[in-house]
Amino acid sequence: xxxxxxxxxxxxxxxxxxxxxxxxxxxxxxxxxxxxxxxxxxxxxxxxxxxxxxxxxxxxxxxxxxxxxxxxxxxxxxxxxxxxxxxxxxxxxxxxxxxxxxxxxxxxxxxxxxxxxxxxxxxxxxxxxxxxxxxxxxxxxxxxxxxxxxxxxxxxxxxxxxxxxxxxxxxxxxxxxxxxxxxxxxxxxxxxxxxxxxxxxxxxxxxxxxxxxxxx
Amino acid sequence: xxxxxxxxxxxxxxxxxxxxxxxxxxxxxxxxxxxxxxxxxxxxxxxxxxxxxxxxxxxxxxxxxxxxxxxxxxxxxxxxxxxxxxxxxxxxxxxxxxxxxxxxxxxxxxxxxxxxxxxxxxxxxxxxxxxxxxxxxxxxxxxxxxxxxxxxxxxxxxxxxxxxxxxxxxxxxxxxxxxxxxxxxxxxxxxxxxxxxxxxxxxxxxxxxxxxxxxxxxxxxxxxxxxxxxxxxxxxxxxxxx
Ligand SMILES: Nc1ncnc2c1ncn2[C@@H]1O[C@H](COP(=O)(O)OP(=O)(O)O)[C@@H](O)[C@H]1O
Ligand SMILES: [Mg+2]
Numbered sequence: 001x002x003x004x005x006x007x008x009x010x011x012x013x014x015x016x017x018x019x020x021x022x023x024x025x026x027x028x029x030x031x032x033x034x035x036x037x038x039x040x041x042x043x044x045x046x047x048x049x050x051x052x053x054x055x056x057x058x059x060x061x062x063x064x065x066x067x068x069x070x071x072x073x074x075x076x077x078x079x080x081x082x083x084x085x086x087x088x089x090x091x092x093x094x095x096x097x098x099x100x101x102x103x104x105x106x107x108x109x110x111x112x113x114x115x116x117x118x119x120x121x122x123x124x125x126x127x128x129x130x131x132x133x134x135x136x137x138x139x140x141x142x143x144x145x146x147x148x149x150x151x152x153x154x155x156x157x158x159x160x161x162x163x164x165x166x167x168x169x170x171x172x173x174x175x176x177x178x179x180x181x182x183x184x185x186x187x188x189x190x191x192x193x194x195x196x197x198x199x200x201x202x203x204x205x206x207x208x209x210x211x212x213x214x215x216x
Numbered sequence: 217x218x219x220x221x222x223x224x225x226x227x228x229x230x231x232x233x234x235x236x237x238x239x240x241x242x243x244x245x246x247x248x249x250x251x252x253x254x255x256x257x258x259x260x261x262x263x264x265x266x267x268x269x270x271x272x273x274x275x276x277x278x279x280x281x282x283x284x285x286x287x288x289x290x291x292x293x294x295x296x297x298x299x300x301x302x303x304x305x306x307x308x309x310x311x312x313x314x315x316x317x318x319x320x321x322x323x324x325x326x327x328x329x330x331x332x333x334x335x336x337x338x339x340x341x342x343x344x345x346x347x348x349x350x351x352x353x354x355x356x357x358x359x360x361x362x363x364x365x366x367x368x369x370x371x372x373x374x375x376x377x378x379x380x381x382x383x384x385x386x387x388x389x390x391x392x393x394x395x396x397x398x399x400x401x402x403x404x405x406x407x408x409x410x411x412x413x414x415x416x417x418x419x420x421x422x423x424x425x426x427x428x429x430x431x432x433x434x435x436x437x438x439x440x441x442x443x444x445x446x447x448x449x450x451x452x453x454x455x456x457x458x
Contacts, residue, residue: 115303117299117301117303118303118305120266120297120299120303121297121299121303121304121305121362121365122305122317123266123289123292124264124266124292124295124296124297124366125292125293125296125316125317125321125365125366125368125369126289126290126292126293126294126317126321126369127289127316127317127320127321128289131320135316135320136305139307140305140306140307143307
């Protein structure tokens with residue numbers, strides 16, 4: 001078989017364009033889901049009346065749905081009730097909905113893992129609940145949460161490939177178009193995708209390692 | 217300074233404090249003893265509002281703790297608390313454990329907060345460990361830092377919940393010495409402890425609790441030499457023999 005044509009300049013460029021979309025969608029979703037997941041985690045940890053129950057229901061529902069369904073839902077069902085996103089933002093919204101629910105559980109768990117005595121000590125010196133969270137619980141919890149949070153971010157990067165079903169022009173989709181041209185390109189494209197996903201995820205885990213060291 | 221009037225405290229259906237009446241005057245040192253589960257920690261934690269009383273009245277520094285208008289954060293600024301397991305902040309060094317609250321609440325400058333922290337560390341003989349993290353300190357050292365952390369807010373009252381029971385025997389003395397020093401300076405103190413030597417030396421009164429009830433409230437000397445209550449006698453003989 002002749003693999004050489006697979007990595008023509010045009011194809012490489014096309015793949016990298018796809019990768020850039022993957023990185024953008026993942027990056028924006030990571031930031032949004034971290035903020036939203038963080039807020040949900042805090043609300044549930046602090047057991048804020050009513051609000052905590054409502055977001056708790058959200059988390060339970062979302063966690064028990066396949067991501068694919070949520071992607072379909074944001075792209076095909078939401079427009080029927082007048083909420084319309086383009087493909088790019090549909091993918092981001094769907095990923096954010098799904099990953100924020102996952103992250104909120106990690107963050108709540110991390111805060112719960114800090115011993116009760118920490119908040120009590122903070123309160124006993126006159127610090128407010130909010131100050132106790134900010135200065136005492138969150139820094140300690142974050143240290144415990146960092147590894148699972150990073151795993152979840154890596155899962156998110158990989159999950160962007162599911163958006164291929166709404167034809168998001170990300171790397172998997174572009175690879176598919178390329179190997180659609182010739183069966184000779186199938187194997188090279190899968191090797192290329194393997195490498196690209198690995199590199200992006202590995203880069204993220206390296207950043208996380210640095211962060212972890214900083215925290216110590 | 218502290219006054220309980222017919223205070224009751226429930227955890228759900230379980231009554232942990234029953235009709236507590238108790239007055240602690242300024243400058244007094246009161247020792248609280250009693251079997252495990254008798255409500256000593258609960259009583260102490262009500263004083264700084266870590267636990268809410270269910271009924272009755274609890275006055276601390278003229279503030280009515282059960283009144284919704286009372287700002288508990290303000291009340292707590294003036295009440296220090298020392299815990300059995302120290303509860304130092306593991307992610308902050310000794311100095312920052314102490315300066316956090318004064319900086320955030322009393323709005324002290326970094327410089328002023330550090331200056332006061334260093335004075336307190338000198339007082340508890342821990343100045344050389346200012347840059348250490350709690351995990352590097354022995355239990356006795358951690359507890360002395362915890363006392364300094366409480367004192368940094370210039371409290372009028374100090375609460376101690378079994379401050380030496382998690383310590384190795386050889387470290388108990390160094391913590392009790394700091395507490396004796398505080399008592400000698402006129403600090404109002406409520407101390408849950410079974411350290412009889414400490415109680416005899418510095419306590420004005422000993423309060424004996426059982427099942428959420430105050431059974432006896434006597435001057436320290438009277439209590440240890442000649443307790444009025446049969447239950448207190450039995451309890452004392454147990455802790456002495458052991
Ligand atoms: N947060 C809580 N929830 C339910 N029960 C509690 C709680 N804290 C303490 N208790 C119960 O209240 C009683 C008194 O506890 P505590 O004040 O800790 O006693 P002591 O300090 O004298 O050992 C115990 O029976 C204990 O199990
Ligand atoms: Mg106790």
